[in-house]
Amino acid sequence: MNCIIIEDNKNTVDVLQDIIKNNFPSIKVLGTATSIEKGISILNTYKPDFIFLDINLDDGEGFSILKEFPNADFKIIFITSYSKYAIQAFKFSALDFILKPFTPNEICQAIDKVIENKINNDQKEKLDTFLHNYNSQSKKIVLSDIDHLHVVPIEEIIYASSENSYTIFTLKNKEEIVVSKSLKSFDEKLAPYSFIRIHQRYLINIEYVEKFHKKNEEILLSNKTILPVSKAKKEQLIRALKKL
Structure with a gap:
């Protein structure tokens, strides 16, 4: 070579x-x-x-x-x-x-x-x-599944969920992308861009939060998905939402 x-x-x-x-x-x-x-x-x-x-x-x-x-x-x-x-x-x-x-x-x-x-x-x-x-303020992320490489604007991601050693991304267009990497690795990358870990299994884009039920400790996202919020992440989520 x-x-x-x-x-x-x-x-x-x-x-x-x-x-x-x-x-x-x-x-x-x-x-x-x-x-x-x-x-x-x-x-x-x-x-x-x-x-x-x-x-x-x-x-x-x-x-x-x-x-x-x-x-x-x-x-x-x-x-x-x-x-x-x-x-x-x-x-x-x-x-x-x-x-x-x-x-x-x-x-x-x-x-x-x-x-x-x-x-x-x-x-x-x-x-x-x-x-x-x-060179741009807007960011894109490369997500690779078994068959394809997806280049996704991060603002199109509604949330990501952990499934064993996989991470499932749910996009604004309703598409789901399954990546063979841990949710933690994406948590660290996306944290500076309006993403917050609300639970061991879930990382959300707070721009898509419609409602937070404090009593039930659940959030409602714009695609009508309801996700649990862990007690440890509750106050952090409330502070983040107040800054919107």
């Missing part, structure tokens, strides 16, 4: 090359680039199997390079320094990324995924979703 490193920090480039040399002798680094212009040039010259791409280059954002390759068949391992907005966008888009400072083991795991063809499935849809989330 062949790869290209697009990174403007020389030390990081050297570290990546050493990790590849010491752990993956069959992988050849075809070249490196430190800027958007050179990155585009080197990708046009070579046909790598995958690339390392720093999202923050000296002359702009690494994503500018990808716009020149809308149908890229190379796989991408993203590298980024801490950025709240970038990390949120990555998580919503279901794209893998490595956060600086990284460890050799993290790089090895990422390369192993490339080798096993387990990285960047539906890459174009995920990249498009990432760019939307990174």
Whole structure:
């Protein structure tokens, strides 16, 4: 396999090359680039199997390079320094990324995924979703079921429910999407966007709450679904509703 490193920090480039040399002798680094212009040039010259791409280059954002390759068949391992907005966008888009400072083991795991063809499935849809989330106030989330990858505006989600190790999303259009991930993982992603955990089994978008029955400890949602509210979450829900 062949790869290209697009990174403007020389030390990081050297570290990546050493990790590849010491752990993956069959992988050849075809070249490196430190800027958007050179990155585009080197990708046009070579046909790598995958690339390392720093999202923050000296002359702009690494994503500018990808716009020149809308149908890229190379796989991408993203590298980024801490950025709240970038990390949120990555998580919503279901794209893998490595956060600086990284460890050799993290790089090895990422390369192993490339080798096993387990990285960047539906890459174009995920990249498009990432760019939307990174550049827009409105957010979309990638939800993957057995057969399809769904790109869903988060404001279209009414609630999510836990079913063993699965999460079932109920959308405004009445569609249901079953994802093989825990509700907790989505709780952490969606909490900043009007979502609140009202019960061990339920995460709701409070924008769709029509009524809260304090005595019965139940909420009525706009799609006429009635859900229980746990005693531990009752006061938190009331505070959230008062802010609407």
